[in-house]
Amino acid sequence: MGFGIESLMPEDRTGTEEPRYLLRRGENKIGLDDLRGLLTAVRRAGEKGLAITRFKGLGEMNAEELRETTLDPSNRTLLRVSMEDAAAAHELFRTLMGEKVEPRREFIERNALDVRNLDV
Incomplete structure (x- = not known):
């Protein structure tokens, strides 16, 4: 968590x-x-x-x-998303969901100990 x-x-x-x-x-x-x-x-x-x-x-x-x-405004959180955020999200999505295994494995190894929200 x-x-x-x-x-x-x-x-x-x-x-x-x-x-x-x-x-x-x-x-x-x-x-x-x-x-x-x-x-x-x-x-x-x-x-x-x-x-x-x-x-x-x-x-x-x-x-x-x-x-x-x-x-409901009392329960929601709105976050401004910039083009830079969208570009970073696209790159991350391509790394995690792309056909190349090596970049995905490297990403997981590099970030495994810093995970905050794991949904399995």
């Missing part, structure tokens, strides 16, 4: 700070100070019928899911 070991261990906190992580389920919010409690919190929420979903594209969402995740 891209977190360091310090994310697993709780800091000495006075209790007056905001939690480091927030697990939201509808109107319910659970504050977490470290990732150790995340699994327990997700399991408890799951006992109440929590569903964790993953969408590859907008076409996989129904209208309500699209509104909640993409169209």
Whole structure:
């Protein structure tokens, strides 16, 4: 997930700070100070019928899911994309999805330890 070991261990906190992580389920919010409690919190929420979903594209969402995740300004993040970003994305896509194996292998070896989000 891209977190360091310090994310697993709780800091000495006075209790007056905001939690480091927030697990939201509808109107319910659970504050977490470290990732150790995340699994327990997700399991408890799951006992109440929590569903964790993953969408590859907008076409996989129904209208309500699209509104909640993409169209609602309070839940979405907009990022400006420049032509330089598009060119870099094209080059990365060509490296990872192209027919040549060697550039893909080199990319994976060079970046394997820095991965933050791995979706398998």
